[in-house]
Amino acid sequence: MGALSVARIAVAGAGAFGSATALVLARAGFAVSVFDPTSPGETASGVAAGMLAPASEALFDEASSPHLALLQRARDHWPDFAGGLDLEISRHGVRIEGDPAWLSGIEARRKALGLPGDLAADGALVLAEDWRLDAPAALAALRAAAIGLGVRFESVSVSGYKKGVLNLSDGRSQPFETLVLATGASLRDGSLAPETAVLKPIKGQILNLDKGPGAGAVIRGAGVYLCPGASMIVGATMEHGRDDPCPDPVVTAPLLKAATALRPELASASVITRVGVRASTPDGLPLVGWSVTAGVMLAVGARRNGWLLAPLVADLVAAYLTGKDPGPEAAMLDARRFNREPEA
16 A cells, blocks of 8 residues: 555545544545535435434434443544544433333333433433534534645545546546545445445434524433424434435424424424435444455444444544554444355
């Protein structure tokens, strides 16, 4: 590959994984270019609620429960990663509210998972260890910091890569030592890396409301979460196998109903629906590491934890490219784990 400090790295995808990876690689001295034709605010990462919430994920998402320790370690990457960035991480935690019988079940699950938590005077379960960021602002901050370190962003897609030559959708070809594939659900046909054929799409719809508190804890209830801010976020659907970008009011109606059950004043709010399509692997963890395709590194398949996992994934990519020990997460996220031949 030549001198690592001057190696040219192409990153396909400018979502949470791609942007974080570009920044970490630029900090390490690589020459990085990012290719993504999608407007930052329209990617799945831009539509997301920006949860850095391992406890909530383990409580409410069966696929995430077995990976609680990994998700907690991922969250712990954030303070160092965000150092020097124009990026605010909200540490107001999460309040879980709802019917007493339902809350009792959640509390039992919390104890079974060994998660810290407190019961508020009004009966709500409070999780202090879950954080959150503003996703569009975070993408902007990562992009600005990366550009400040010399990273180039181009609004064009990657169409091919072979023997150190990157092909772009506008007909250009450019030399790059490595392609980091961080395209989420948009490229999963195996053409650039056969490992991506295991990825499945998950459509996620999220609601932006013009009412609600501007700050404070995330509120979670049965089948819904409410994120305070300039525009309250109500989310989110998980529509497995769907990759269409169209809002579907039939699917989002239960979200709004659950939100107004928690906060009746939201019934009169104006609602904007936004759609993002995520990619998921069979075990719910991303593919990170070298593809069998020479020169291609994978950082895809975040499912619903793209923001939470982004710094950890970026550090793994940097470790592989610099020849350092990638650490204990490498085996769990191994990009080839679904494509190995079974042992005899």
